[in-house]
Amino acid sequence: MAASSAVGSFPSPYEIETPPGCEGWEDLYPYYGRFDEERREADEQRFWFWNSMHFPVPMPAFDAICIDTAYQALGSWQNRVFAVPPAMGIDWRCINGYIYISGNPVLDPDKIAERAGWFQQRAGYYYANWNELYGKWRAKMEALIAELDALRVPELGEYEPDAVAFEDQETSYCAVLEAYRRALRLHDVMWQHHFEFLLLGYGAYMTFAELCKANLPDIPDQHIAQMVAGLDVLLFRPDAELRRLARLAIDSGVDSAFVEGRSPEEIETELAGSDAGRAWLAELEQVKEPWFHMATGDGLYHTYTSWLDDPRIPYASLIGHIGALKAGEDIERPSDHIAEERERLAVEYAALLDGEARKGFEELLALSRTVFPYVEEHKFYADYWFLTSWWNKIREFGDLLVAHGFLAERDDIFQLSRLEVYSALDELLLTWATGGQPRGPKYWPPIVARRQELLERLADWTPPPAVGAVPEAVLDPALIMLWGVTTQRVHAWARHQEGGSELTGTAASPGVVEGVARVVKTVGEIGDVREGEILVCSITSPAWAPIFSKITAAVTDIGGVMSHAAIVCREYALPAVVGTGRATSQIRTGQRIRVDGTAGTVAILE
Amino acid sequence: MSVTRSLDELRQADAAAFGGKSSTLGELIAAGIPVPPGFAVSTTAFRSFVAEAGLEGMIAAELERMAPDDVDSVGAASHAISQAMRFAPVPDAVRDEVARRYAELGDDVPVAVRSSALGEDSQDATYAGQQETYLWVRGADHVCDAVRDCWVSLYSPPAMTYRARLGAGAGEPAMGVAVQLMVDAEVSGVMFTCNPVSGDPSMVAVNASWGLGLAVVGGEVTPDDYLVSKVTKEVVREHVHAKEVEYVPDAAGRGAVRVDVPEERRAVACLDSPALEALVDLAGRVERYFGSHQDVEWAIARGCELPASLTVVQSRPVTALPRRSDPPAATSAMALVMNAFGAGVPKER
Numbered sequence: 001m002a003a004s005s006a007v008g009s010f011p012s013p014y015e016i017e018t019p020p021g022c023e024g025w026e027d028l029y030p031y032y033g034r035f036d037e038e039r040r041e042a043d044e045q046r047f048w049f050w051n052s053m054h055f056p057v058p059m060p061a062f063d064a065i066c067i068d069t070a071y072q073a074l075g076s077w078q079n080r081v082f083a084v085p086p087a088m089g090i091d092w093r094c095i096n097g098y099i100y101i102s103g104n105p106v107l108d109p110d111k112i113a114e115r116a117g118w119f120q121q122r123a124g125y126y127y128a129n130w131n132e133l134y135g136k137w138r139a140k141m142e143a144l145i146a147e148l149d150a151l152r153v154p155e156l157g158e159y160e161p162d163a164v165a166f167e168d169q170e171t172s173y174c175a176v177l178e179a180y181r182r183a184l185r186l187h188d189v190m191w192q193h194h195f196e197f198l199l200l201g202y203g204a205y206m207t208f209a210e211l212c213k214a215n216l217p218d219i220p221d222q223h224i225a226q227m228v229a230g231l232d233v234l235l236f237r238p239d240a241e242l243r244r245l246a247r248l249a250i251d252s253g254v255d256s257a258f259v260e261g262r263s264p265e266e267i268e269t270e271l272a273g274s275d276a277g278r279a280w281l282a283e284l285e286q287v288k289e290p291w292f293h294m295a296t297g298d299g300l301y302h303t304y305t306s307w308l309d310d311p312r313i314p315y316a317s318l319i320g321h322i323g324a325l326k327a328g329e330d331i332e333r334p335s336d337h338i339a340e341e342r343e344r345l346a347v348e349y350a351a352l353l354d355g356e357a358r359k360g361f362e363e364l365l366a367l368s369r370t371v372f373p374y375v376e377e378h379k380f381y382a383d384y385w386f387l388t389s390w391w392n393k394i395r396e397f398g399d400l401l402v403a404h405g406f407l408a409e410r411d412d413i414f415q416l417s418r419l420e421v422y423s424a425l426d427e428l429l430l431t432w433a434t435g436g437q438p439r440g441p442k443y444w445p446p447i448v449a450r451r452q453e454l455l456e457r458l459a460d461w462t463p464p465p466a467v468g469a470v471p472e473a474v475l476d477p478a479l480i481m482l483w484g485v486t487t488q489r490v491h492a493w494a495r496h497q498e499g500g501s502e503l504t505g506t507a508a509s510p511g512v513v514e515g516v517a518r519v520v521k522t523v524g525e526i527g528d529v530r531e532g533e534i535l536v537c538s539i540t541s542p543a544w545a546p547i548f549s550k551i552t553a554a555v556t557d558i559g560g561v562m563s564h565a566a567i568v569c570r571e572y573a574l575p576a577v578v579g580t581g582r583a584t585s586q587i588r589t590g591q592r593i594r595v596d597g598t599a600g601t602v603a604i605l606e
Numbered sequence: 607m608s609v610t611r612s613l614d615e616l617r618q619a620d621a622a623a624f625g626g627k628s629s630t631l632g633e634l635i636a637a638g639i640p641v642p643p644g645f646a647v648s649t650t651a652f653r654s655f656v657a658e659a660g661l662e663g664m665i666a667a668e669l670e671r672m673a674p675d676d677v678d679s680v681g682a683a684s685h686a687i688s689q690a691m692r693f694a695p696v697p698d699a700v701r702d703e704v705a706r707r708y709a710e711l712g713d714d715v716p717v718a719v720r721s722s723a724l725g726e727d728s729q730d731a732t733y734a735g736q737q738e739t740y741l742w743v744r745g746a747d748h749v750c751d752a753v754r755d756c757w758v759s760l761y762s763p764p765a766m767t768y769r770a771r772l773g774a775g776a777g778e779p780a781m782g783v784a785v786q787l788m789v790d791a792e793v794s795g796v797m798f799t800c801n802p803v804s805g806d807p808s809m810v811a812v813n814a815s816w817g818l819g820l821a822v823v824g825g826e827v828t829p830d831d832y833l834v835s836k837v838t839k840e841v842v843r844e845h846v847h848a849k850e851v852e853y854v855p856d857a858a859g860r861g862a863v864r865v866d867v868p869e870e871r872r873a874v875a876c877l878d879s880p881a882l883e884a885l886v887d888l889a890g891r892v893e894r895y896f897g898s899h900q901d902v903e904w905a906i907a908r909g910c911e912l913p914a915s916l917t918v919v920q921s922r923p924v925t926a927l928p929r930r931s932d933p934p935a936a937t938s939a940m941a942l943v944m945n946a947f948g949a950g951v952p953k954e955r
Binding site for chain 1: 801804805806807808809833835836837838840841842843938939940942943944945946947948949950951952953954955
């Protein structure tokens with residue numbers, strides 16, 4: 001990808017300064033994750049964009065495991081299994097705690113043709129056997145999660161249990177390290193499963209979208225998405241269960257317990273005082289497995305816990321639903337209408353095409369609908385259910401380190417890289433075995449404290465959407481399919497490098513709304529959103545469902561028409577513009593903005 | 607012999623006798639499309655006018671003498687023929703019939719008098735804009751004068767040059783005329799039943815401006831520009847421009863005059879979503895009836911409610927559509943998916 005100055009420019013990654021007081025941020029990350037002098041010549045000529053979709057805030061040292069493992073897995077499938085002809089995998093680098101990524105293209109035409117042979121055979125097999133393979137996939141994920149749940153982190157006692165002495169059970173130092181290695185391995189396997197179908201799923205959908213645009217050049221993206229999107233999507237199930245529980249609360253006369261401002265504990269205490277309340281709580285327990293494994297964010301940080309860990313989110317939603325029901329509102333998803341509209345669009349667009357084009361349209365729509373359940377559901381299994389459980393498993397190792405004075409709090413473990421945790425466990429096990437004096441209790445706490453401070457400071461820095469060279473064209477199918485990073489988008493970023501009062505993105509849900517912006521950078525801030533505000537965020541996850549009934553429009557930094565924010569906004573009939581690249585850095589809470597979800601623009605009015 | 611017919615009695619088969627515009631209006635009425643009522647004057651009326659005035663020899667001689675590539679020569683021939691026609695009387699039989707039909711439309715009502723040439727509005731050749739339209743005409747005598755002016759327009763320099771270029775293929779020139787009740791247009795414009803720029807068949811492209819349609823058709827304003835989805839009726843693109851002039855009836859209600867649009871109305875969008883929905887609905891009906899993409903002139907009348915206020919004043923096939931950006935010549939959906947991944951041309955493993 002050659003540099004092109006005609007379309008603006010991005011800063012060089014080597015010219016970006018460390019914010020004051022953030023010196024030494026590099027120590028949080030592996031040696032290969034930096035823009036180093038050795039690779040300067042090559043790295044400056046490459047196009048790197050901030051992956052704010054997955055890594056919107058500075059990366060804690062432990063959480064960086066998600067970068068490595070995700071790109072090991074993506075690269076393996078894309079490059080070594082399917083051999084996607086023009087693109088290998090994704091490289092990453094870190095600037096001030098933020099993750100920038102760049103694709104590795106295949107340029108040699110012979111090599112592309114060779115890879116095409118492998119791709120046709122292997123991807124063809126997956127498409128031909130999709131439903132069967134996806135059925136197996138779900139079983140694999142559920143088995144993996146069960147294995148994670150069953151994983152025990154041994155305690156280190158004064159004396160080893162009798163089983164070690166009399167029954168040949170392995171010693172605790174072996175067992176602790178084995179448990180940690182298994183935890184890491186389960187995480188590797190999760191990412192392996194996560195990416196198995198992802199590119200192929202998005203690829204089928206993108207092909208359908210391209211066929212639509214070749215024959216219907218002005219078709220809004222959202223109509224394409226509406227024709228493909230599933231009706232009975234797993235990700236909508238948790239909120240559907242909450243709506244059912246809300247109705248149950250009213251029907252069984254316990255709704256008065258759900259008062260705005262009460263904590264989940266207070267509500268549950270009141271409910272536990274009556275038969276009807278206890279029956280409701282029993283029903284809640286039924287719903288929790290697995291539907292409360294929703295994450296409070298998009299999954300790739302330890303801070304994104306599940307509804308089980310933080311019941312305030314489902315309870316806020318329950319209070320909202322009960323209030324709406326009592327006010328006589330209809331809280332159901334208009335699923336009949338969505339289903340009718342999905343079919344109507346498909347039939348009417350097909351009728352506008354003739355011959356070959358109509359045949360291609362109908363076949364690709366059918367294929368897209370076959371692959372899409374995976375695209376929509378993998379998030380629940382992998383990003384939410386597995387990862388929130390897995391972070392909790394890592395917290396159990398944190399507990400072990402706390403118990404022996406290496407750390408002050410269980411979550412401090414996330415300030416250590418995965419290799420540093422291994423090292424700390426090694427020392428803990430050595431000194432526990434020998435009875436010697438560990439250095440860890442003096443060594444790690446200051447490092448943890450400094451890193452916590454660094455992450456807080458780095459959170460105030462605004463990363464540019466891209467660095468390095470502006471590519472003439474983005475050709476990498478993975479970047480286009482998974483991140484929505486198209487030539488047009490990148491050139492718009494380059495043009496807007498200097499800022500301006502209008503942002504452009506993808507028109508994701510139609511309509512025009514003016515209102516007050518609420519910029520939400522982390523999930524912890526979603527409680528601040530007020531009725532009638534416009535949500536401005538990096539990306540949303542399905543766990544944010546409760547706030548969509550409050551807001552009047554949504555704007556995101558990254559994402560395409562199939563992103564969660566886009567899907568939910570269409571359901572709630574709220575205008576949405578996604579993939580603006582810089583909404584959260586350009587817009588401030590309290591500003592009046594106008595969101596044009598039809599044109600894909602956001603104007604800052606004051 | 608009758609030389610006029612009510613518009614609603616005409617069909618495409620009458621194009622040879624009444625010209626393209628009148629017969630198309632008849633088809634639209636048959637399709638249930640709202641069209642202002644009126645009548646058509648046949649090409650026979652034109653021929654009897656030329657014959658009774660004894661102009662045939664003179665016209666033939668002028669054409670014989672004319673050098674089609676020489677602007678001055680065409681201008682001189684046009685002037686000579688036009689002058690002769692303008693001073694020739696409309697035959698009494700024609701005059702009586704026109705007066706009777708006009709009286710049937712109402713008492714001293716304003717009408718639009720439009721030429722309806724042979725071959726006009728056909729898919730092969732677009733005569734669009736080369737023939738005259740006279741708006742806001744009142745009184746039988748003035749209507750007859752306007753009919754004759756339409757006939758004269760057959761020998762305007764552009765029309766003559768155009769026919770000369772077509773050669774023998776142009777056939778014998780003859781002119782029909784359509785006379786329709788005038789629509790007091792608050793807004794009017796043109797719409798295509800597809801996007802003429804991108805070729806997208808799922809879109810209706812609408813241009814609209816204040817007043818009578820003249821300003822849009824004649825390119826005298828930059829109209830408001832809308833692209834609306836036929837499937838969902840959503841406005842996909844909208845550009846509102848400053849519309850500086852409009853055509854309105856003159857103070858006496860005889861003839862249309864060009865006036866400045868008051869400052870405060872210029873940048874106001876002249877269509878709202880109910881109006882756009884009505885237009886898109888109408889576009890679909892016209893397209894389905896003719897079975898091809900159409901270029902439709904429409905008007906929205908002042909002082910009455912949609913959809914009754916919306917009428918079509920003419921429709922013709924869209925002649926030149928862009929080729930859409932190479933729809934992939936795929937053999938199967940799977941081949942298209944393989945192309946998307948750059949695996950279109952594999953080497954055998």
